[in-house]
Amino acid sequence: MGEQKCIGILTSGGDCAGLNAVIRAVVHRATGTYNWKVMGIRQATKGLMSRPPQAIPLDIEKVDSWLTIGGTMLGTTNEGNPFAFPMSDGTLRDCSEDIIEGYHQLGLDALIGIGGDGSLAILRKIAQQGNLNLVAIPKTIDNDVGITERSIGFDTAVNIATEALDRLHFTAASHSRVMIVEVMGRDAGHIAISAGISGGADIILIPEIPYKISQICAQIQERQDRGKNYCLIIVAEAVRTEAGELVMHTNRLGQSRLGGIGQYLADTISDCSGAETRVTVLGHTQRGGTPSPLERLIASAFGVAAVDLVAEEKYDCMVSWQKREVVSVPLEDAIAKYRPVELNGTLVKTARGLGICLGD
Amino acid sequence: MGEQKCIGILTSGGDCAGLNAVIRAVVHRATGTYNWKVMGIRQATKGLMSRPPQAIPLDIEKVDSWLTIGGTMLGTTNEGNPFAFPMSDGTLRDCSEDIIEGYHQLGLDALIGIGGDGSLAILRKIAQQGNLNLVAIPKTIDNDVGITERSIGFDTAVNIATEALDRLHFTAASHSRVMIVEVMGRDAGHIAISAGISGGADIILIPEIPYKISQICAQIQERQDRGKNYCLIIVAEAVRTEAGELVMHTNRLGQSRLGGIGQYLADTISDCSGAETRVTVLGHTQRGGTPSPLERLIASAFGVAAVDLVAEEKYDCMVSWQKREVVSVPLEDAIAKYRPVELNGTLVKTARGLGICLGD
Amino acid sequence: MGEQKCIGILTSGGDCAGLNAVIRAVVHRATGTYNWKVMGIRQATKGLMSRPPQAIPLDIEKVDSWLTIGGTMLGTTNEGNPFAFPMSDGTLRDCSEDIIEGYHQLGLDALIGIGGDGSLAILRKIAQQGNLNLVAIPKTIDNDVGITERSIGFDTAVNIATEALDRLHFTAASHSRVMIVEVMGRDAGHIAISAGISGGADIILIPEIPYKISQICAQIQERQDRGKNYCLIIVAEAVRTEAGELVMHTNRLGQSRLGGIGQYLADTISDCSGAETRVTVLGHTQRGGTPSPLERLIASAFGVAAVDLVAEEKYDCMVSWQKREVVSVPLEDAIAKYRPVELNGTLVKTARGLGICLGD
């Protein structure tokens, strides 16, 4: 099986369910099959910037119970782009060389990086700059990484959003109310449309399809005319106002972030239709919790396959789920291909076929 | 088994999990054992105000699958107090005599009313005024009805809030964040403290215990000093600002309602401690969904026992869960005895014993 | 949209989660989009054999709540092959012409048949004989229908088996025991290997891979040597004894059926290794319950797409899930291609990569 390697693994970008299952699989395969060493790098690339680099040796004993644990035991960070990293003095600094240096200080032969399209693009740039051996694993609750049918975190997030709709269904009916669920989805509406179909939503709003409040109110009215005086709406957080503005929440320190479209819709629909509206904001519950069985399966398959790519010394590629099998694809292609909800795809066709209003 | 009776059943106040299981048990007992008739009254007392009264005959065939269904198949209403009921012309009217008349028009021999302390007090007043035969069943996700250890809806609501904490636990740790979950609890903090203990919260805020932001930030800091740079906070919606003001949400029509303490805390804590904060608002998911097995058991026991009280012609009383058995208690006593979270009770002692900060 | 059609829908073979979600989608699309009529045929082909044919008209109102309901509201039957159907007098009769006649008596323009490879092969034979317009939807908890990445029922069954392993994990460790879970899988081991990976099994036995008891006991011993004195085994019901015999259960009437391999293994392993063993037989819990969100999504997509195929008058084909989209494939090809667990596929590779013993 060739010489003994030492590989690093890190989780970058937002956390989600299934990351620990990937790490566990990597450790099993690398140490159990190949007898390599595995270093778990802390806080994504930040662990490689630190001096000494922040990383812990991982063995089967340590990771054996990680299969079902949510989040990432290695931590991650949202602190910023390493090419323009915010320093404590307020300046931005290019830390890419520190990361490359950290990789060498740890004595790594290869790095397995788990991330979404943004994180993977950054990792690739660093790897190219430093001539590092990188294998990527796609992760995003938004499911918008191209060239893979599944990314880590999506299935569990959809399950949690669907469960919320299941719960709201009967309470909405009991009280003749319009219930609005705001779900994650920074750019794409995959969670909203998938959970909306699975959870029996009446209206689904996604960033890919502009909507009209008047259309939504017409749907609510049309339901009332059929004796259904309640309505379930699911909306992706990145959906804008009818006028196309992003809804941001700003705290007193002036920090702002996405969020609040649910409340905006509640107020606007209430104004327009007179209906009683209520909002549920699932927030980070969608990232946490026990990964679904499918999530764990794909995570395990990705972890094993990524180590095998290192064994073959096949780098600058990403594992991808295609037709029930894991294959490898060029990382360049993967990050080039962003995947929105397709307007003529099965999801949109199915939603329309079920009589669900998409706001247009 | 005496003459054949006709009994009515209604669900009033906010809906919750387990109501349909009660109705199912009432129908099984009344029709299966006693061979009576059961009328399901629509939209709480509003169904009795309507002319003709809005009610449907219920039999075992119809209710058999209702055991696991959330909400209430009879509907309920929050439209207002029947003694000062808002009419379409904007005036308020005392509709109590209409309700009494509706009871007689349906030919009812007795009425089984499911409600919280507020609804049951109103039902009792009407029953006394009209000399109606009333048996009450306690229901409230807040669990604040006195003289019964359990009310319908509470166990399921606690389960849902606990599950949200379970999910947030690892995502909070992965990202070094303060996660805030806002749960229901109009007056009492039972859901927040129960779910907080069960879900491993670090800080629990309930209306019964005033808090200081400085104390919360000290707890966050103390955790950081121990290497735990994240924190889980659960807060009841009725908790006020540190200055003692209710946090209300007002929509553009000027209608306002409770809600927003979670976001208030997120902003205030972020200001004070610099921590990154995120909010989850569970909203009506806590009322919906499949009732827990314990909920179904108590609901079934309450339903059977309530019918037996009618058979004994023992009225103006409420079924109550005490020491694993259903007993009956005078309705007057039950509604007189509001139950907050006791400051020296087992819940508070347990929370403090686990090192959970209660904000004081 | 062409003339108004009347289509029939039936569910055949063993029931599973997601069937009602398919029916709901078919009704929504056919009646809502195309304004056709839909007849729900009772008890699979038996409903078409009966005189008059047993079927009920389905509309949106009726099926709206079916999304989350397990089993099939239309019923199904295991009574036998319609080409040699067991009559009440003990003889076998070819009932295919009765079925064709039933199709015409109902005035059907097309039939949507949901079934596994066996049922679909029979339906196709009847359709060809009678020149009936058939569109097929694949369903099998075994996931062994070829040319589709997903069949209805599989995802939910895997979830249930995984959950059982999750539960057994810690109780096995607490008591130093060998825990054996027997899951469904009449021919193929897809449920066992998928749930085994997702649920962290130590040993997975599937019919595709012959095993040795000595190998299993060696694995148990090897774990003990590493301080792990417990072991989780998952086995598909169709796995044979080491000598290659099917394990059958025969009741006192002499009727026999598959089942009991779990107990056989428990006894044999206990003999061989001295370990304390316990068996869990999940049985039909794997077929029931609420379909998973993914199941509901695929079911909904299949239902809508099948109706669209009827609209295009594209018959003798099956809807198929490929690369996140629904496509249509020739039914002939679909039933010709049985799909076992592939010995060099991702599932087997992943299991071995995780250090899971497959008995060989």
Next chain:
Amino acid sequence: MGEQKCIGILTSGGDCAGLNAVIRAVVHRATGTYNWKVMGIRQATKGLMSRPPQAIPLDIEKVDSWLTIGGTMLGTTNEGNPFAFPMSDGTLRDCSEDIIEGYHQLGLDALIGIGGDGSLAILRKIAQQGNLNLVAIPKTIDNDVGITERSIGFDTAVNIATEALDRLHFTAASHSRVMIVEVMGRDAGHIAISAGISGGADIILIPEIPYKISQICAQIQERQDRGKNYCLIIVAEAVRTEAGELVMHTNRLGQSRLGGIGQYLADTISDCSGAETRVTVLGHTQRGGTPSPLERLIASAFGVAAVDLVAEEKYDCMVSWQKREVVSVPLEDAIAKYRPVELNGTLVKTARGLGICLGD
């Protein structure tokens, strides 16, 4: 807060959900509030028999994540009564003095013992013999410990059995079958009757109520006459044959244990009624898995209260859940009072009130 103590904690008898939550609460209270030391004793009393005694120091860091983990991290054993303990040479030996000596070797000031009525009686006998300071915490999935409304493990076990019934409901209906679920319950039928009511069983068989096969078949027939050609039966493992014999499973080594009443009933009912029957044996899944929120709450409250009893030096007592509060009761009384399902209690009345057949 008095001198610093060192306390031991052990889990004895069969494991169940919630044990780790108790241990976590004990450690939090003892170390966090009182600044004591806590030793976790391995494998119940066997850890105290060993030389040196097998125990590990426990601190908050170690136990913090144990709240939701099933089983017991300390291990337990079923190897036998320490007053007649099976030695490796086949003889039985009284090991009680070894246990007492082990307690002293660890330097314990008190012992918190978690167990069912059998285990607690043995612990009490040893404590009296050695003059040890014992506080007991009741645990039993059978819920048959007297003088406490709740014991650790019961709520979760009922949830799991209920969920199995939920899943079987629709598959039974789809296929016109009699489905039998065998659940735990060594002496008492609490799990079977509670889950049977909560899960909508049609027939519930418990050891407290003798049954007749003819009565069961009559119920199945009566249901068929009403058009319900399926039936859900839940049976406690300790239920005997109609003739009053225990159903045992014996493996080839001649070891026998309870189990198999489900299959016995399947065969017997099939003979008698001709119905197609299927069996699910939940086995140890009932002991495992994540404890329910209520389980975690009671476990936490018990753990904190038990430490407080040690602080008050109030020994030879057991914590007990009564009317939503934890109180202490004399251990002597607790173990004297075995609690079967009461024939005139709320559970039996509720089951009969719902029309459920109890076999008599």
